[in-house]
Amino acid sequence: MYQYSNGKKMRYAMFTLLSAAVSLLWTVQSNAAQVMLTDKAGAPLSNAVLLVDGIPALQSQQYVMDQVDIQFVPRVLVAPVGTLVDFPNSDDVRHHVYSFSSAKPFELRLFKGAEAPPVAFDRAGVVVLGCNIHDSMIGYILVTQSPRFAVSDAQGIVSLPDLPAGNWPVSWWHPSQLEQPPVALGELDLNQAGQVLSLPVSSAKQAPTPVLSPLQQRFKKAAE
Amino acid sequence: MRIRYLRTRLIVTSVCLLSLVLGAVFFAVYTSTDFSAERQAQRQLEVGSNVFRNLLEARARELTNATQILVADFGFRQAVATGDLATIRSALLNQASRIGADQALFFDAQGDLRISSATMPGSDTAQVESLQAFSEQALIAMIDHRPYLLVEAVVHAPVPVGQVAMAFSLDAALAREMQKLTGLEIRFVSSRDKEVMSTFSTTPYAQQDMSLQQGTQRLEREGYLTTAITLLDQAPYSVVAQMASPLSDALASFDDLKRELLIITLIALLASSFLAVRLSGGLARPVTLLAEAAKRIGRGDYTHKVTLARNDELGLLAESIDAMRIGIAERESLIAHNALHDPLTGLANVGVMRERLNSSIVSGQSGVLAQCNLVTAELMVKARGQSFMDTLVRQSVACLGGQLPADSLLAWQPGVGFLLLLERRDLDEAVVVIDAMLAQLGEKMQVEDIKLRSQWMAGVVEWPLQGRDAGELLRQVSIALGDAAPGPERIAVYQAQRDQAYQRRIRLARDLRYAPEYKELAVVFQPKLDLASGEVRQVEALMRWTHSELGPITPDEFIVLAEQTGSIGMLTQWMMAAVASQLRNWIDRGIHLQVAMNISARDLDDPQFPQRIEHLLRAQQISPEYLSMEVTESAVMINPERSLNSLRVLRDLGIALAVDDYGTGYSSLATLKSLPVQDLKIDKSFVLQLAEGSDDAVIVKSTIELAHNMGLKVIAEGIESIDSLNWLKERHCDVAQGYFISRPLAAAALEQWLEDTRGTFGVVESA
Incomplete structure (x- = not known):
C-alpha cells in the first residue's frame, strides 16, 4: 500500500518532468512542425502516431520501453525496423513481458531491472506487449520503415522536428487499430502552423477500448 | 324410569361437554399443526429457493474462477493468440473435464464460435440458442435445446483475443445435488414456445401438474408446495427451475404429536366418561333410593327407616325424609285415633259405634243400643262451665271402668252422651245392665270442689226389631232418650208410635211458623x-x-x-x-x-x-x-x-x-x-x-x-x-x-x- 502510493507520486513527478522536457524541446527547436490530433469528436487524441515518408530519417536514438508502476512507459513506442529496444524494469516487481504479435513474438521471462536483453524488431508491424503476470499492462511498439514519426502527447500535439518544407506522404496509427498497419493520410504539409488533424478514432481518451465479448454482445443484443 | 333418564342426561351432558372441549382442543391442535406444517413447508421452500439460487451462484463463481485460470494460462493465451485451434481444443477439453463442465466453448476475437466440446451429431459446433444473465458472473444459456449454466472468460494476449465459456448442464444430476442441499424437489423445465423441450427432475410427479408460474403456490392434490424460479426467459425459450416442498414431510413431523394427542384425548374422554358415569350413578342411586322410600311412605308404610350413609345434601335429604316419615307416622296414628276416639274421654266415638253397629247388623246379630245423658247437662254447663262438665264426664268414665260387660262397646259423643252397644242380648238383659250403669253413674262423686250426685237417663232401642240401619237406630235411641224422665222412667225404650208422634211434632213445629201467613x-x-x-x-x-x-x-x-x-x-x-x-x-x-x-x-x-x-x-x-x-x-x-x-x-x-x-x-x-x-x-x-x-x-x-x-x-x-x-x-x-x-x-x-x-x-x- 505504501509502496503503491509512493509509486503513484513518483509517476506524477515523472510526468511533470517529461512535460517540462517537451516544452524545453519546443522552445529550443523552433523549426519543428507541430500538429494537433483530435478524435472524431474533436477532442485531443493522445498516443496517436503520425508517420511521414519520403524524407531522410534523423539520427537514430535509444528506444526504451520502460515499465513503471506496472505500466508500459511509454504506452506507444515507435521504432524503426531493425532497432533494438530495451525493456528496463523500473518497478521493484518482476515482469514477464511477451508479445504474440506476428511482427515480433517474443518473451522476456520474469526479469528485474536491466536483466532483460534488448529485443530487436526487424519486421515492420504492430507488436502488442503484455505482461503475463500483470494483465493490465498493455503496450504497443509500432515497428515502421517510415523515416519520421512522432506520438501525440496528452494534449494531442505531435511534434516533428526538422521537417523539411513541402508536402510529404503522411500516415497515422493508433492503438485502437490493434495490429492493423498505419493508415495513409496522403501528402500533407505539416509545417503549416496550427494544423489540426482529425482522425477517425472514436474514443480519444482510452486508447485501447476493451472489446465486448461476443457472448455479452449477444446477451446485450438480446436484451435490447 | 325418570331417574334413569336423569342419570342418562347427566352422563350424556358431561360426556358431550367433554367431547366438545377435547374435540375443540384436538381440532385446534390439528389445525395449527396443519397450518404450521404448511408454513414450515413454505419456509422450507423460501429458504430452499434462496439456497438454490445461492448455490447456483456459488457454483457459477467457482466455475468462473476455474475458467479464469484457464484463460490466464500463458500457454493457452499463446495458443489463442497464435490461433492454434487444436491446442485450444485440447486445453478446453482438459479444463472442462477438470472442472466438470458439460460444454466448453471458444470464441475467437471476432466473436465467432470456433470450438465446442460437445456437439450434436452432424454438426461441427454447438448452437447457442439463447442466453440470459443469471448473476454477475453467470448466464443461463440454451445450447442445442438443452439448458446450461454458463460462465465466461475473455482471453487477453494482452488485448482480448478470444473468449472461453464453460457450460454446466441443468440436468437431473444437478437437480439431485440441489435436492440434497436444499431438501426440496427440484425440476428444470426448458421450453420453447411454451412447449416443453426437456425436463430434469428429482421427482416422479406429473409434469403437467407443475405450474410454470413464479411464486409460491400449493398443489393440494399432490401434497406439494411449489415455487418456480425463471432462469431464462427469452422468447421463444424459457428455462424454469421448479422447487417443491412436499407437505407430507412437514406433516409427518406432526404425525407423532397428533397421534399422541389423539391417544391422550381418547384416554381423557374415556376416563372422564367413566367418571361421569360413576358420578351420575353416585347421584342417581341415592335419589332412586330416596324416591323408593318416599313411595313407601306414600303407600303408608312407615316402618322402614330412611338413611343414606353420606354427609352431603343427599344425606341431609334422607334425614329430612326420615324425620318426615316419623312425623307423618305419628300424626297419622293420632289422626286415626282421633277419627275413632273421642278426645275428651278417650272412648270410641259415634263413628266407631256406627261401624260396629253396622257390622253387627250385617252379621245377623241382635242386640241393644243405649244412649244415656245427664239430666241436667245443660244447666250444669250453664252453671259451672264446660270444663267442669268435661271433668265430670271424665270422672264418670273412670268410675265406669271395668263395670261393663267385656263384649260391650262404650262410646262418648259430645252433645249426645254415652252410647252403649250390647250385642247378643235381649231387652230385659240389657235394661239390667243399663240400669246398673246409670246407678253407677249416679254415685256421689267429687268434681273439682263440689261433691255431687248426678242424674242420668237412658234411651234404649232393640235391633233388628226396630231397624236394620245404624243411622236409623241412633236416631231412634235419641228419641227414646227424649222420652225418658228422671225417676222410675229414667230408662225409656223406643217404640214406633212415639216416633210417629215425634215426626208429627217436628212437622207441626215447622209449619206453625207459617200458620199466620x-x-x-x-x-x-x-x-x-x-x-x-x-x-x-x-x-x-x-x-x-x-x-x-x-x-x-x-x-x-x-x-x-x-x-x-x-x-x-x-x-x-x-x-x-x-x-x-x-x-x-x-x-x-x-x-x-x-x-x-x-x-x-x-x-x-x-x-x-x-x-x-x-x-x-x-x-x-x-x-x-x-x-x-x-x-x-x-x-x-x-x-x-x-x-x-x-x-x-x-x-x-x-x-x-x-x-x-x-x-x-x-x-x-x-x-x-x-x-x-x-x-x-x-x-x-x-x-x-x-x-x-x-x-x-x-x-x-x-x-x-x-x-x-x-x-x-x-x-x-x-x-x-x-x-x-x-x-x-x-x-x-x-x-x-x-x-x-x-x-x-x-x-x-x-x-x-x-x-x-x-x-x-x-x-x-x-x-
Whole structure:
C-alpha cells in the first residue's frame, strides 16, 4: 500500500518532468512542425502516431520501453525496423513481458531491472506487449520503415522536428487499430502552423477500448 | 324410569361437554399443526429457493474462477493468440473435464464460435440458442435445446483475443445435488414456445401438474408446495427451475404429536366418561333410593327407616325424609285415633259405634243400643262451665271402668252422651245392665270442689226389631232418650208410635211458623159466666189452628210446641192483633166484653211486651179494661224478676191479670202473694170431677176460700155439668167457664149465643 502510493507520486513527478522536457524541446527547436490530433469528436487524441515518408530519417536514438508502476512507459513506442529496444524494469516487481504479435513474438521471462536483453524488431508491424503476470499492462511498439514519426502527447500535439518544407506522404496509427498497419493520410504539409488533424478514432481518451465479448454482445443484443 | 333418564342426561351432558372441549382442543391442535406444517413447508421452500439460487451462484463463481485460470494460462493465451485451434481444443477439453463442465466453448476475437466440446451429431459446433444473465458472473444459456449454466472468460494476449465459456448442464444430476442441499424437489423445465423441450427432475410427479408460474403456490392434490424460479426467459425459450416442498414431510413431523394427542384425548374422554358415569350413578342411586322410600311412605308404610350413609345434601335429604316419615307416622296414628276416639274421654266415638253397629247388623246379630245423658247437662254447663262438665264426664268414665260387660262397646259423643252397644242380648238383659250403669253413674262423686250426685237417663232401642240401619237406630235411641224422665222412667225404650208422634211434632213445629201467613189460625171466644149476676161479661180468647193437611190441631199440642220452639211470641202477636181488632169491632157495635188472652213466659221475658200492648190498644183506641191476661205460675217462675216487672207494668196500664192453671206445677202461696193479679183461675183438672167429698172438691173449696181471703176473684174452668156449676155457685166461686156454659165460639157465633142465652143462667140458678 505504501509502496503503491509512493509509486503513484513518483509517476506524477515523472510526468511533470517529461512535460517540462517537451516544452524545453519546443522552445529550443523552433523549426519543428507541430500538429494537433483530435478524435472524431474533436477532442485531443493522445498516443496517436503520425508517420511521414519520403524524407531522410534523423539520427537514430535509444528506444526504451520502460515499465513503471506496472505500466508500459511509454504506452506507444515507435521504432524503426531493425532497432533494438530495451525493456528496463523500473518497478521493484518482476515482469514477464511477451508479445504474440506476428511482427515480433517474443518473451522476456520474469526479469528485474536491466536483466532483460534488448529485443530487436526487424519486421515492420504492430507488436502488442503484455505482461503475463500483470494483465493490465498493455503496450504497443509500432515497428515502421517510415523515416519520421512522432506520438501525440496528452494534449494531442505531435511534434516533428526538422521537417523539411513541402508536402510529404503522411500516415497515422493508433492503438485502437490493434495490429492493423498505419493508415495513409496522403501528402500533407505539416509545417503549416496550427494544423489540426482529425482522425477517425472514436474514443480519444482510452486508447485501447476493451472489446465486448461476443457472448455479452449477444446477451446485450438480446436484451435490447 | 325418570331417574334413569336423569342419570342418562347427566352422563350424556358431561360426556358431550367433554367431547366438545377435547374435540375443540384436538381440532385446534390439528389445525395449527396443519397450518404450521404448511408454513414450515413454505419456509422450507423460501429458504430452499434462496439456497438454490445461492448455490447456483456459488457454483457459477467457482466455475468462473476455474475458467479464469484457464484463460490466464500463458500457454493457452499463446495458443489463442497464435490461433492454434487444436491446442485450444485440447486445453478446453482438459479444463472442462477438470472442472466438470458439460460444454466448453471458444470464441475467437471476432466473436465467432470456433470450438465446442460437445456437439450434436452432424454438426461441427454447438448452437447457442439463447442466453440470459443469471448473476454477475453467470448466464443461463440454451445450447442445442438443452439448458446450461454458463460462465465466461475473455482471453487477453494482452488485448482480448478470444473468449472461453464453460457450460454446466441443468440436468437431473444437478437437480439431485440441489435436492440434497436444499431438501426440496427440484425440476428444470426448458421450453420453447411454451412447449416443453426437456425436463430434469428429482421427482416422479406429473409434469403437467407443475405450474410454470413464479411464486409460491400449493398443489393440494399432490401434497406439494411449489415455487418456480425463471432462469431464462427469452422468447421463444424459457428455462424454469421448479422447487417443491412436499407437505407430507412437514406433516409427518406432526404425525407423532397428533397421534399422541389423539391417544391422550381418547384416554381423557374415556376416563372422564367413566367418571361421569360413576358420578351420575353416585347421584342417581341415592335419589332412586330416596324416591323408593318416599313411595313407601306414600303407600303408608312407615316402618322402614330412611338413611343414606353420606354427609352431603343427599344425606341431609334422607334425614329430612326420615324425620318426615316419623312425623307423618305419628300424626297419622293420632289422626286415626282421633277419627275413632273421642278426645275428651278417650272412648270410641259415634263413628266407631256406627261401624260396629253396622257390622253387627250385617252379621245377623241382635242386640241393644243405649244412649244415656245427664239430666241436667245443660244447666250444669250453664252453671259451672264446660270444663267442669268435661271433668265430670271424665270422672264418670273412670268410675265406669271395668263395670261393663267385656263384649260391650262404650262410646262418648259430645252433645249426645254415652252410647252403649250390647250385642247378643235381649231387652230385659240389657235394661239390667243399663240400669246398673246409670246407678253407677249416679254415685256421689267429687268434681273439682263440689261433691255431687248426678242424674242420668237412658234411651234404649232393640235391633233388628226396630231397624236394620245404624243411622236409623241412633236416631231412634235419641228419641227414646227424649222420652225418658228422671225417676222410675229414667230408662225409656223406643217404640214406633212415639216416633210417629215425634215426626208429627217436628212437622207441626215447622209449619206453625207459617200458620199466620196461610191464615190457618183463628180466634174463638169462650164465655165466662159471672155466677153472682148470671151474666156473661168476659170471654177468653183461644187460638185455633186448622192445619191444611193435618186438620185441627189442639192448643195443648201446638201451644206447647210453640213454647218449645220459640214461636209463641209470634203467636201472641197475632193473637193480640186479632183480639184488638175484634174488640174494636165489638165496641163499635155496642158489645162490651172483656177479652182474656193467655201470655207465655217468653212474652213476660220480653221487656218490650207491655209497651207493644199499650201501643196496640192506643192505636185501636181501646180502653185497657177491655183486656185481661192470663199467665201460668210456672211461666212467671222462669224469670221471676223480669216477669213480675212486666206484670206490674201491665197492671199499671189497667189490664186485668189472672193466674192461669192454678194448682198444677209450682203452686206457691208466696209466689201467688207477690203476683199483681186480681183473678185466680183454678185448673180444669180439679173442676172436671167435682163431687161432694172428693179430694178435688176439697182443693177447690179451700182454694176459693184462700183466694177470697187474699182478695182475689176465683175463676173455675172446665165446667161440664150443671152440678159443677151449682156447686161452685154455692161455694161463692166468682166466674165459671166450661163446655156446660158454652164451647169456645167464633165471634159471630158468640154474638148469637149471647143473644140467645140472655138471662138463661139466671133462670138456671133460680131453677
